[in-house]
Amino acid sequence: MATNSNLNLAPPLVEFGKFEDLVTTGQTISSTVSPADNSFAVFMKNLVRSLPSGVDHHDGEDEQPIYFASRQAVPSSERRLFLTDTLLIFTAFRNLLKSAPNRESNWVQSDAFVGMTRKLAIDYVNFIKECWVHASQPIPRPGGLQYSSDHYRSLYTCFSLFVVLFLPEPGDEGAPLADELVEWLNTHFIEPSTEEGDSLSALDKPWEDEIFWPYLTRAILRGLSKASLFFLGALQQHPSDNLQRLTSTLIPLIETQPRLVNFAAEKDFAYAMRRWSDKVKALRIDMDRVPENDRFDEFDNWWDRLGDIVGILEGRSEVLQRVCEELGADWKEICVAWSVFVDPRLRRQDLPDVVAQVISELPPDPTDKEDMIHAALFSGQAVEALQHACQLDPWLSAHLADLMESLELVDSCLDEDSSLSLRDEYILTYADYLHSDPALWRVTVDYMYSCGDVGKSRGDEILLRVPLQLHEQNSDVKVNSRIRAGEIVGVLKDVNATCLEYQRENVRRTVCRIAAQTLVSDKDYGLAISYCLSAEDWRGVGRIVDSVLDEYITGGRQKFTQYALAIAPSVQELRTQVGIHGVFVHRLVFAVRFARFHELLDKEAHQDAASDLIAIFSEDIAPTSWWAIVLCDSIPLLRHNPKLLFSSSGASLLLHKLEEIFICTSQGAGDDYLLGLTRMIQAKDEKEALERLKAVRLALAHYFARCLVLDTDRLP
Known part of the structure; x- marks a missing residue:
């Protein structure tokens, strides 16, 4: 396929014929491709090599122009309408081909299939005609039309000729034409x-x-x-x-x-x-x-x-x-x-001989792409017709190639080097043109996913780079509540639906992980964990829980409670999952229970708070690195007057956990037990953290003393 590999920049970075002069000064021209579309940035770059003596290096901090360029012009609104509407016909034809395995073995050669294919091809012709008529109307258009009415007229003549020559009415294949x-x-x-x-x-x-x-x-x-x-x-x-x-x-x-x-x-x-x-x-x-x-x-x-x-x-x-x-x-x-x-x-099969005789004396105009397409179609040269069609408009070559392969006009075998058929090459060339407009990502992947493993791989890369626009979603309270209810919305919903349609589960999970990471950076942990669950990213769930817990250490109790309660709805969903690593469930349950504990403290529901505190230890959901912090938070409850909030067994459990921390720390395992507390109080070493824990020991001693004085039944 002939493509234009030249790119003209205005004003030019280097004058014509002076590139070697640029190299001798230690610079060259470089570019980088945009991950969002097929545009790229072009700029000057210093060469990493030794320069001739007497030649100074350019200062890397000198201001240099950056050009943003694209191989294709981004489709205008009218052109975009043409591209998206014709996708409906393309999809209908792909669905027709997908139904072939459920029919008799030679169904694609049957009159029924040819008749349906002809109908869809005529749909293309009629739609092109509508676009041509619309573009021909003298309607004031700001900036004019991106593609003239004459361009659509050319598409109209070429596609209709293809139908006449290669898609006659079933039964008329051998009739005079x-x-x-x-x-x-x-x-x-x-x-x-x-x-x-x-x-x-x-x-x-x-x-x-x-x-x-x-x-x-x-x-x-x-x-x-x-x-x-x-x-x-x-x-x-x-x-x-x-x-x-x-x-x-x-x-x-x-x-x-x-x-x-x-x-x-x-x-x-x-x-x-x-x-x-x-x-x-x-x-x-x-x-x-x-x-x-x-x-x-x-x-x-x-x-x-x-x-x-x-x-x-x-x-x-x-x-x-x-x-x-x-x-x-x-x-x-x-x-x-x-x-x-x-x-x-x-007859059709005899027409190429007549054409060869005529054009030997009166050849087609080689500068007129439309005329060259007509000549190739009249001559029965399908491959040559596609080459000229691609130069006229990649839309035309893609949709002609799609029909030609099913009619066995072009070879469907895969090329050894590219692993693509001729049809797939033209479809992907057209998809590359569509990729110039990031807003057309849905259309782009629809075409790519029809092109075997290579096309699927390219489509995956497109989906992974679709801007999810999560910030805009989060500004909508209604959208936020819908996501909390488990509904995926907006662009992410469209990406998710596309992945499900084409069975790209790995891509779907990756996109959800990307969304979760974006939301974590915005501290929207409730939404982030929802996307992690959708992606079945259990390690991601663990990282989100760690981030929420870290808010307690760095941001204080109030922010932590707010964030932790936002992820609370996920607890029940996680518990219903089968085969999930227990560590992620326990860590999430701990964060939620610990946040509820502080919420009860804020509401002065001290008895319920004490019960939750004991449950955190008795159910063994607290990580060892958080024992010290939880014990420090128990001090106000231990000192609560006049009511004793803990049973003797509960207080003994707290004492047991406290003593384990002291013993294990003395045996060199202090990092496992004191890391969180050390960070929270910004202690210099473990010794300072242990000094803070002595306050818990003193509070427990006072609590047991009060038990002896106030209620002997509470003695161990």
Whole structure:
């Protein structure tokens, strides 16, 4: 596939031909690709190598221009509408192909499949036509159209020609195609012009006008019987009796020229053509009887002009080509007229031979991409047609290639180097163009995921880099509450749905992890843990819980309680999961229970707070590094007056945990027990942390003393 590898920057970073001068100064040009789209930044960069003596290094801190460029222009709003709407047809065709395994083995070669494919291809044609008509309307548009109406007209002619040549009605594959070619030519390349016909019809003696005979000849070439008969009828007023007589014979021939569509069977059409040709030959004999002196009028040699028309009706290829060239017709018009007059039974498989003969003398315009596509399609060169189509518009080559592969017009085998089929190469080229607009990521991945393992890999990379816009979501209270309820919304919801549609579970989990990391950086722990659960990222859950617990150490009790209670709804969901590592559940449960404990303290529900404190230790959910902190927080409850809040067994449990900390620390395991407390009180060493814990020991001693005095039943 031919692609343009040049990029012109304005103003240029380096003048043409002076790149070597730049290198000698120790610099070069470098670029970096944007992860969001296929744009890139171009800038000057110092070379990492020794420079010739006498050459100074450029200061790396010198200001240098940075260019932001792209290989393709970002689609405008109108172009984007065209791209997204035609995706519906593409998706419908892919779904049609996916249904093939559920049908008989040769279903894709059946008339039913071809008929459905033809219908979808016609849908493309009709939609392109609508875009062309819309772009042709004289509507004021700020900045104009990104793609002109003529561009869509070119797409219209090419796609409709593809349908005519390669997607006939089921059962018509082997039938003559003249009628369809004539209809295509007259639809897209109108000749002769309506203005010329109106001008001639207003004249009393139209044959006196120099454009009369060219107009009449071309009308007959194009099968425009109404216009042809009108002006042939005008010749009944010509002063030449011979011309009047010949015209009276020609008129019924034009009226009765056989058309395949008017016959139930081709053999009937062939028989009618033979009888009609005999009448044309009789007209030629009658013409030859006209004396030489009577073949002119005051303006032209009417006999030669009429002779050209009869020569065309006779099917004389040399006359047809000469007349068409004189009229300014191109190779297309000659080929179409050939199928009508020279070989009325011309079939699709025989058309390339005719085209080769015609274009050897009148080749297509190599500077006109549309004309080159037409020539390739007429010649049956599908691969060549795709090459030219890609240059005209990657949209055209992608959708033609998609249809061509299913019709076995191009090889579906994978290339050994790229691991891609020809169809996939053009689809991915088009997807790369779509990637120039990050807003079209959904459309981009839809095309990529239709291209085997290579396309799926590229689609995965697109999804992983879609901006999730979580900050905008978080500003919406309603959205926030919906996510807390377990609903994934916004862009992330679309990405999630796309992953599920194409069974990209690993990508979905990664995207959820990315979302969780973003939310953690914003300290939105409740939402973050929801996404971690969706991704089944249990280590991520553990990291979020650690971050929440760290808020207690660095931000204080109030912030910690707020953050921890935000992740509380996840506790029940985690407990219902099977096969989850218990450490993550316990750590999350601890953070929530510890936050609830402080919430009860703030509400002065001291008895409930004491019960929760004992439960934290008795259920063994507190990490050892947090024992010291929890014990320090028990001091206000131990000193509570006048009611004793702990049972003797509860107080003994607290004492047991406290003593374990002292014993294990003395045995060298202080980091396991005192790290959190050391950070919280900003202690210099373990000794200072142990001094703080002595206050817990003293509070417990006072508590046991009060138990002896106030309630002997509370003694151990």
